[in-house]
Amino acid sequence: MRFEVLGPLRVCDGGRELDLGFPQQRALLALLLVRAGRPVPAAEIVDVLWSRRPPASAPNVVRRYAGALRRLLEPDLPPRAPGRRLPRRAGGYLLEADPDEVDLLRFRELARQGKRAAATGRPEVALRHFTEALGHWRGPVATGIPAAVRGHDEFGAVERELVRTTVMAADAALLCGGGEQVLPGLRRAVDLDPLNESPHARLVMALAATGRQAEALAAFESVRRLLDVELGVAPGAELAAAHTRVLRQEFAPPGAVTVRPGASAFVVRPAQLPPDLKEFAGRRAELDSLSHITGTAVDSTGAPATVLISGMPGIGKTTLAVHGAHTVADRFPDGQLHVELRGFTPAGAPLEPAEALRGMLGALGVASRELPSGLDALAGLYRSVLSGRRLLVLLDDALDTEQIRPLLPASPGCLTLVTSRHSLPGLIASGARPLRLGLPSAADARAVLALRTGPERLAAEPEAAEEIVARCGRLPLALAVVAARAVGRPGFPLAAVAAELRESRGSLDAFAGPEGTADARTAFDCSYRCLPPESARLFRLLPLHLGPDLTPEAAGALAGLPVRRARLILDGLADAHLVTEHAPGRYAPHDLLRVYAAELGDAHDSPAERRAARERVREHLRHLEQGDHHTGPTQPPS
Numbered sequence: 001m002r003f004e005v006l007g008p009l010r011v012c013d014g015g016r017e018l019d020l021g022f023p024q025q026r027a028l029l030a031l032l033l034v035r036a037g038r039p040v041p042a043a044e045i046v047d048v049l050w051s052r053r054p055p056a057s058a059p060n061v062v063r064r065y066a067g068a069l070r071r072l073l074e075p076d077l078p079p080r081a082p083g084r085r086l087p088r089r090a091g092g093y094l095l096e097a098d099p100d101e102v103d104l105l106r107f108r109e110l111a112r113q114g115k116r117a118a119a120t121g122r123p124e125v126a127l128r129h130f131t132e133a134l135g136h137w138r139g140p141v142a143t144g145i146p147a148a149v150r151g152h153d154e155f156g157a158v159e160r161e162l163v164r165t166t167v168m169a170a171d172a173a174l175l176c177g178g179g180e181q182v183l184p185g186l187r188r189a190v191d192l193d194p195l196n197e198s199p200h201a202r203l204v205m206a207l208a209a210t211g212r213q214a215e216a217l218a219a220f221e222s223v224r225r226l227l228d229v230e231l232g233v234a235p236g237a238e239l240a241a242a243h244t245r246v247l248r249q250e251f252a253p254p255g256a257v258t259v260r261p262g263a264s265a266f267v268v269r270p271a272q273l274p275p276d277l278k279e280f281a282g283r284r285a286e287l288d289s290l291s292h293i294t295g296t297a298v299d300s301t302g303a304p305a306t307v308l309i310s311g312m313p314g315i316g317k318t319t320l321a322v323h324g325a326h327t328v329a330d331r332f333p334d335g336q337l338h339v340e341l342r343g344f345t346p347a348g349a350p351l352e353p354a355e356a357l358r359g360m361l362g363a364l365g366v367a368s369r370e371l372p373s374g375l376d377a378l379a380g381l382y383r384s385v386l387s388g389r390r391l392l393v394l395l396d397d398a399l400d401t402e403q404i405r406p407l408l409p410a411s412p413g414c415l416t417l418v419t420s421r422h423s424l425p426g427l428i429a430s431g432a433r434p435l436r437l438g439l440p441s442a443a444d445a446r447a448v449l450a451l452r453t454g455p456e457r458l459a460a461e462p463e464a465a466e467e468i469v470a471r472c473g474r475l476p477l478a479l480a481v482v483a484a485r486a487v488g489r490p491g492f493p494l495a496a497v498a499a500e501l502r503e504s505r506g507s508l509d510a511f512a513g514p515e516g517t518a519d520a521r522t523a524f525d526c527s528y529r530c531l532p533p534e535s536a537r538l539f540r541l542l543p544l545h546l547g548p549d550l551t552p553e554a555a556g557a558l559a560g561l562p563v564r565r566a567r568l569i570l571d572g573l574a575d576a577h578l579v580t581e582h583a584p585g586r587y588a589p590h591d592l593l594r595v596y597a598a599e600l601g602d603a604h605d606s607p608a609e610r611r612a613a614r615e616r617v618r619e620h621l622r623h624l625e626q627g628d629h630h631t632g633p634t635q636p637p638s
Contacts, residue, residue, distance in 0.1 A: 001013045001073070001097075001101055002101055002102075002103075003033055003036075003095075003097055003101055003102045003103070004103045004138070005030055005033040005034060005102070005103065005104050005141060005142050005158075006103045006104055006107060006136050006137045006138055006139075006141060006158075006162070007137065007138025007139035007140070007141070007143060008138065008139065008143045008144050009026055009029065009030050009033075009142050009143065009144045009145060011029070011072075011073070018072060019072075020072070021068060021069075021072070022065070023145060023146050024049055024061070024065060024146070024149075025065045025068055025069060026144060026145045027048070027049055027142075027145040027146055027149040027150075028045065028049065028062065028065045028066065028069065029069055029095075030142040030145050030149075030150075030155070031045060031048050031049075031149075031154060032086070032093060032094075032095035033095060033102060033104060033142075034104060034141070034142070034154050034155060034157075034158050035095075035154070036095050036097055036102050036104060036105055037094075037095075037097075037105065037278075038094070038278065039089035039092050039093065039094040039451070040092045040093055040094070041091050041092035041447070042059055042062055042091055042092045042093075043091075043092075044092065045062050045092060045093070046058045046059065046062060048149060048152045048154060049062070049149060051148060051149075051152065066086060066093050069086055070083050070085065070086045073085040073086065084096055085097070088455065089450075089451075089455055091447065091450075091455075103136040104136075104158065106133075106136060107133045107134075107136045107137070107162075107165075108133075108161075110129050110130070110132050110133035111129070111130065111133045111161075111165045111168075113129040114126045114127075114128075114129035114130040114133060114165070114168065114169070114172070115168065115269075115271040116271070117129060118168060118171070118172055118269055118271075119269065119270055119271050119335075123171075123172040123175040123176050124172075124176055126168070126169075126172040127169060127172035127173050127176055127181075130165060130168055130169035130172060131169060131181060131182075133165060134162070134165060134166060134169060134185050137162050137185070137188075140159070140192065141155045141158045141159050141162075142155050157327070157330070159192055159193070160193070160330045160331065161330045162189070162192075163189045163192060163193050163196060163198075163199055163330075164198075164330040164333055166182070166185045166186060166188075166189040166199060166202075167189070167198045167199055167202055167333045168269065168333070169182050169185065170182045170185075170186055170199075170202035170203075170205070170206055171202065171269065173206065173209075174202075174205055174206065174209055177209070178209065178210075179205070179206030179207070179209035179210050180206075180210050182202075182206055183203070183206055183207070183210070186199055186202055186203040186206060187203065189203075190203055190223075194223075194226060195226070195227070195230060195231065197223070197227075197235065197236050197238055197239040198238060198333045198390075200219070200220075200223040200239055200242075201238050201239045201241070201242035202242075203216075203219055204216045204217075204219050204220045204239070204242045204243065204246055205242050205245065205246065207219060208245075208246040208249070213246060213249075216246050217243075217246060220235075220239070220242070220243045220246070223235070223239065236413070237387075237388035237411075237412075238388060238389075238390070241388055269333075269334055269335035270335040270336060270337055270363040270364060271335055271336055272335075272336055272337055272338040272363060272394075273322060273325050273326060273329065273336045273338055273392075273394065274322050274338060275322075276322060276323055276326045277319050277322065277323060278451075279448060279451040279452050280319065280323045280451075281444055281447035281448050281451055282440050282441065282443075282444025282445075282447055282448070283316075283320055283323075283440065283444070286309075286320060286324070286435060286437065287320075287323075287324055287327065289435060290307065290324040290327075290328065290417075290435070291327070291328060293305055293307055293415070293433055294328040294331055294415055295331075303412065303431065304408070304409050304410065304411055304412055304413065304414040304415065304416065305414070305415050305416070305433070306408060306415075306416040306417075306418060306427070306430075306431065306432040306433065307415070307416070307417050307418065307432065307433050307435055308418045308419075308420065308423075308424055308427055308428060308432045308433065308434050308435065309321050309417065309418065309419045309420075309435045309437060310419070310420050310421065310422065310423050310424065310434065310435070310436050310437065310577065311421070311436060311437030311438070311577055312421070312475075312527075312577035312578065312580075312590060312593070313344070313421060313477070313520075313523035313524050313526065313527050313577070314475050314476060314477025314478065314520055314523045314524075315437045315438075315439070315475065315476060315477075315577075316437060316440070316476040316477070317419040317420075317421075317437055318396050318397070318419055319476065320437065321394055321396065321417045321419050322394070324417065325392055325394050325417055328392065328415070329392055331390075331392075331415075332390045332391055332392040332413075332414075332415065333390055334389040334390050334391045335391055335392075336391065336392040336393070336394065337360050337363055337364075337391060337392070337393045337394070338393075338394045338396065339351070339356050339359065339360060339393075339394070339395050339396065339407065340396050340397060341356065341395055341396060341397050341398050341399065341403060341404070342397060343397045343398050343399030343400075343403065343420060343421070344397055344399070344421055344526040344527060344530070345397070345526060346522055346525065346526060350399045350403060351403070353375055353379075353402075353403055353404075353405075353406045353407060354374075354375045354378055356407055357375070357378040357379060357382050357406060357407065358371055358378065360382060360393075360407070361378070361381060361382055361385065364385050364386075366381070366385060375406060378406070379406040379407075382406075382407075382409075383409070383410045383411070386409045386410070386411045386414065387410075387411055388411065389411060389413075389414070390411070390413040390414060391409060391411075391414050391415075392414070392415050392416075392417070393407070393408075393409060393414065393415070393416040393417070394416075394417045395407055395416060395417070395418045395419070396419050397419060397420065397421075398418050398419065398420040398422075398424070399420070399422075400422065400424065400426075401424050401426035401427045401430075402426075404418055404427070405427075405430075418432065421526075421527055421576060421577055422575055422576055422577070423436070423574075423575045423577075425575075439473070439474040439475065439590075440474055440476065441474075442466075442469060442474060445469045445472070445474040445476075445479060446458065446465060446466075446469055448476065448479055448480075448483075449465060449468065449469060449479055449483055452479075452480065452483035452484070452486075452487065453483050453486045453487055453494075457486070457494055458494070460494075461493060461494040461495055463495075464493065464494035464495040464497070464498040465494055467498040467501070467502070468482060468494065468497060468498050468501065471498070471501040471502065471505075472501070472511075472592075473590055473591040473592050475520070475590065475592055477519070477520055477523055478511050478520050478592060481511050481512070481519050481520065482497060482501065482510070482511065485497065506595060506598070507595065507599070508520050508521045508524075508592065508595055508596055508599065511592070520592055520596070521596065521599075524592075524593060524596045527576055527577075527578055528578070528596075528600065530576070531572075531573075531576070531578075532572075534559075534561075534569060535569050535572050535573060537559060537605075538555060538558070538559045538561075538566070538569050538570075538573070539573060539578060539579075539589075539597050539600075540597055540600045540601040540604060540605055541558050541559055541597075541601060541605070541610070541613050542555075542558070542579070542589055542594065542597050543594050543595075543597050543598040543601065544558060544601070544610060544613050544614050544617065545558055545617055548588060549582065549583075549586045549587055549588035550586075550587055550588070551585055551586065551587075552564075552566045552567035552570055552585065552587075553566075553620065554617065554620055554621075555567075555569070555570055555587070557616045557617050557619065557620035558613050558616060558617050559613070560612075560613075560616060570587045573587070574587065578593060579593075
């Protein structure tokens with residue numbers, strides 16, 4: 001069976017094209033195809049098929065459409081059988097198909113091969129892969145479904161992916177000294193996305209490279225007028241640079257950069273993003289925010305955009321950043337850089353900015369012999385190489401603002417995603433947009449657990465699943481560790497996993513992973529070791545306060561400190577995301593952090609010190625009950 005969505009929607013079985021039924025049913029199939037290999041929740045299906053005011057019967061209609069598609073794709077399937085092609089997954093549906101059966105999946109695999117070849121300096125190989133990939137593109141994506149559905153961004157994202165691949169194919173062709181074979185694709189790309197300057201710039205260059213300089217200049221003038229009429233702007237740096245190169249008869253790709261006279265001018269478009277996590281679920285609000293900021297960055301004529309993703313250890317900062325980066329990568333035609341800054345690692349020191357810059361410049365094609373030695377010179381060269389280019393930069397696990405400041409691009413149109421366990425107020429003061437991660441909702445936590453362990457197990461034992469989510473405190477890292485243990489014991493009921501967590505209450509042993517892998521205790525250790533001694537001491541004492549949260553006055557009593565000092569320490573712990581200020585002046589650690597702090601206290605503090613802390617808290621509570629709002633530290637009676 002062959003599924004085609006990169007043009008008119010078609011399904012062929014043995015040379016026979018299938019009748020896909022009602023328009024909305026066709027739209028459901030198209031949505032499942034553009035998300036092939038990933039489950040689509042029922043709520044998202046309803047949102048796509050009925051963008052405005054879905055009827056109350058929408059979920060039932062979706063089920064009917066899915067059943068009809070299941071019978072169409074597997075005509076011999078017994079009634080009510082789940083089938084192989086369209087099983088229910090994560091509260092929705094998943095289209096199961098081999099990569100060679102879906103034109104979009106085959107296109108993506110060939111495009112990945114092309115990007116790898118381009119990143120390793122093999123433009124001829126890259127061009128061959130890109131050309132074969134684009135051979136699957138037969139027209140506007142998913143034509144034949146209702147226009148209102150086809151206008152949804154799920155389909156627009158695929159078309160942007162096609163345009164981006166066309167741009168990369170053109171760059172490879174120009175590096176090979178040609179351009180003729182990519183002209184048809186470039187013309188289709190500019191028709192599809194007429195206000196996107198990147199394909200226009202490549203069209204101008206490719207026309208000039210094939211001896212059509214007058215046509216190239218006419219193409220530039222046409223898009224210049226379009227930008228003026230539609231947006232009231234002049235051509236950006238990328239398109240203007242292509243025009244200048246045509247006038248000078250320099251037919252390198254628009255992103256080509258000469259570092260300095262005599263240096264290498266070869267262009268590498270890095271594609272360094274780590275693999276996306278297939279078990280990703282939820283975080284819709286955060287992803288929507290990233291998408292909005294990305295649009296601002298791409299359309300910007302001013303400063304580049306920076307987003308700081310912060311949160312407690314194990315909350316899923318890197319997972320969100322990587323997934324979000326993959327969803328917007330096609331908006332940055334000059335590539336993606338990724339740097340692991342090692343701000344909070346179990347072993348080893350944080351990465352020095354100069355070392356990070358040397359790696360980034362190497363990824364951008366600058367030879368090591370061309371690199372200066374000082375940090376300021378490296379940062380200046382980095383900004384020069386990025387001038388006029390649009391890159392996505394992911395700086396993961398930052399320690400502080402000073403570590404990342406030299407790594408931030410200065411070019412408009414670049415986007416930098418930074419993850420850190422600290423709130424980095426200095427970075428925010430410089431214009432970074434904060435995206436503070438809280439715990440996922442219970443529904444999202446269950447969806448993650450279902451993706452990792454299989455929805456059938458959760459459906460069979462819903463109460464055990466709820467208990468697992470609750471005892472993990474909805475913390476993604478804890479859920480991942482527990483889910484891995486459940487997957488490794490496929491014959492065990494989830495109730496046994498829940499019982500193990502129940503029996504280990506008061507200890508993090510149930511959340512320990514195999515040696516060498518991330519687990520809750522290791523993740524917490526990396527943050528705790530960075531605390532000053534006074535902050536570390538108060539953190540260890542927090543579990544001795546039995547209320548759900550505490551005030552600076554209670555913290556001062558607990559540690560025997562003035563209230564003002566206790567407030568500063570609590571604010572520092574909140575900045576490190578080891579406690580949360582969930583209401584003004586009310587602080588609380590996550591349940592698993594509370595357990596971790598108790599383990600530390602038992603290991604590091606003497607019984608006498610902990611007894612004294614408990615007594616100071618009791619004395620503080622007695623004063624509160626008696627209406628005495630004493631704000632200094634209380635001492636136990638002698």
